[in-house]
Amino acid sequence: MTRRRRHLPAAVLAVVVALATGCADRPDTALRPDPPAITYAPPKQPFRDATLHVDADTAAARWQARNGADWLDPITDRPQARWVNDPRDVPPVRQLAARARQRGELPVLVAYWIPNRGCANSREGAPDVQAYRDYIGALVAALGNTRSVVVMEPDAIAADCFDAARARVLTDATMRLAAAGHAVYLDAGHSRWRSTGETAERLLASGITYAEGFAVNVSNRQTTADSYRWGRELSDLVGDREFVIDTSRNGAGPPPDEPGRDDEWCNPKRQALGEAPRPVTDRPGLAALLWIKAPGESDGVCGGEKTYLFTPTQARTLIADAPWLSAADRAAARAARPAPVVDQE
Structure with a gap:
């Protein structure tokens, strides 16, 4: 190559x-x-002239079908990433890839099972490096010849427990996915986490030279403008690699940064869908705006929620306060009375 x-x-x-x-x-x-x-590595430019795949098998789409909730269309009718959180999530990827290939669409997936995923010697993620290598191999096999975008391991590079061992794991996974023809975007964190200089060093250690680029603002709420500024600065430090921005819930910007409290970051009252996912051609360095975090998915047991799964109350807030949606879409969400969340899986 x-x-x-x-x-x-x-x-x-x-x-x-x-x-x-x-x-x-x-x-x-x-x-x-x-x-x-x-x-x-030479760029693959996967988003050029691409149509993003709309996944019909999301938690939001399943809830909508059970409850006849047309007001959820602004979320369910748009492309979202498929998270592959452990080996159990790998087999369904084969069907996703087949559907995308038949339609000539580009699927976006998130690999999220790196060992010690939550740091502090947590049991989250793969139990060891070999298990993770097996997981990546199974993901490559499930994707087959469907060329895909893979966002690699949110938070893994910016995390406090990042070290040389983790960098080697990421490099190996990136090389294998890229060699199979997929476009890898290593998660770089967000504009209010680490400096671009430190992030560049970590990306270089983690295989960015084999990747298509990096992802910014995954699961976060920094504005698109600030994320773009930070991404451009970071791109200049890593070979002008292109980047993508997660806009799934940044339409209202970040919650207030108030001394002594961080609860506003967990299912905050003020939040909204950001710009619709699409390839981008008019902003240098930016390849696409994506909904990587599933819109409507709870941050956890906080803000009135009791789950980490999709909740219609979160989705309703995101739609109702999205300034770029039509007045009719926003009004339909405000008028909705979501039913209790049951049997999502």
């Missing part, structure tokens, strides 16, 4: 320049070699 070469990121070059300036009076300065180059 042909791969293009690029010099070290600007942040690293700045260090090289500073060192060179400090040694300008040394006679051997002119003999100093150029900084080493980093080789990047």
Whole structure:
């Protein structure tokens, strides 16, 4: 596979320049070699001229069908990512891939089972590296020859427990998915988490040279404008790799950052659907706006919710307060009286 070469990121070059300036009076300065180059895989550009796949088997779509809730159309009629949270989620991917291939659509999936997923030696995620490698292999097999976008491991790179071992796991998974023809976007966190310099170092250690690019704002509520600014700055540090932004629930921006409380981040009262998912051609570096986090999915037992699953009350808020939706769509959501959540799985 042909791969293009690029010099070290600007942040690293700045260090090289500073060192060179400090040694300008040394006679051997002119003999100093150029900084080493980093080789990047050629871009696949999966979103160019693509139609995103609308998954008919989401929790929101199943609830809508059971309850005749047409007011949910603004969510269920639009493309969303399919999360593959453990090996049990892999077999249904085969059917998803087949449907997308038959329709000539591009499916978006999220790989989310890295060992120690929640940090602090948690039992979340794969029990060990080999189990994770088996999971990635099964995912590759389930996708078959359906070329797909895979968002790789939300929070894994920005997390406090990121280390060299985790970087190796991510690099291996990225290489295998990319070699199978899929476009991998490593999750980079969001604009209010880590600096672009630190994030770039972690992306470079985690296989960004093999990936299509990175994802910004997954499951978060930072504005699209701020996410784009941060993404452009980060892209410049990692070989101009393209990026995607999760707009599934950022239409109202982030909740208030008030001292002494973080409950507003968990099912906040003020939230809304962000821009509709679609490929993007008019913003340099940005490949697509996506709904990666499933709209209407609860953040947990908080904000009046008692589940981590889809709830119609969350979906209703997202639709009712989305400024870009039609007045009729918003009014229908406000008028809805969602039934209790039962038997989602």
